[in-house]
Amino acid sequence: MKKLLLALSVSAAALASTAANAADYVIDTQGAHASINFKVKHLGYSWLTGRFNDFSGKFSWDAEKPEASAIEVTIKTESVDTNHAERNKHLRSKDFLTVDQYPTSTFKSTGYKVTGKGTGELTGEFTLHGVTKTITFPVTQIGEGKDPWGGYRAGFSGTTSINLGDYGMDGYLGNLPVELELNVEGLRQ
Template identity: 55%
Template structure:
């Protein structure tokens, strides 16, 4: 009986250790530019304005055996907005929009992750933009994970969220079709 109890205890300890070993922290691959934060918003209801933020940093934690414990944090340099038009970008950095002199950073910090069991889930968190913090939910899809050619291990996700700019203090009128903005995120992390 003692041997059986000892074997059960050792097995439980090893299972716990193995489960903990699967949890990992990842740095978002900014250096290799394998991450993107892009947006799309209607322009007067006639076309779409597309752009991205080119300077951001962040990390995430993920455990395959417990995906619900995942966490993410990202900081964006708001002056890095790029819509492929210098004069428009200057306007987007102004007080009419991002007010980058007063609010040089936007930040997202997750509060929970709800997996659906099929590689998708909902990432909830707080987005601070233009000095206003609002809760948002990002629809997440796991792209894949595995070793890279340089001896590391990578994991990638994509996410989509629709934001209401007015909720973050934007009041510049771009027409009724521009009341929401779609964001697309493609994030590849390198295990640390």
């Protein structure tokens, strides 16, 4: 779940924009300008949606060499939030995230491939529930430019799908796909 979150989160690597040199960005979680969301079908009748409220990350990218871009995201699994206290407690339990044993989930990119103007495929190592898998997902640059406070920002979005069973969560939802969505706004350092 968080993986995407993470991975996606910084799809920033993909950017094909107007900066001349590589730059380092911190994901703006302080201003709540980033999110890691997920959704899974509930009994096949509707969507159960949620998010991870506590995560951090950074990315670097160079519009002239986007393939050299990189991102790292860390999610605190205990911050899972579906707007339902009992469900959140269950998701934190050994049936799913086992947050006492696996307090974080991470994504670290290993490559980026340009697929078009402002789009690409981000590949990296996603660790969830103590299991690391290589994932790839499409990313899109939302925009970039100066902010009203004299800073420079860049924003990206990406979505992918994982199966909980691939990450050692083999319970009754193990074969259901979980869609992960990452929306990131980074502040250039």
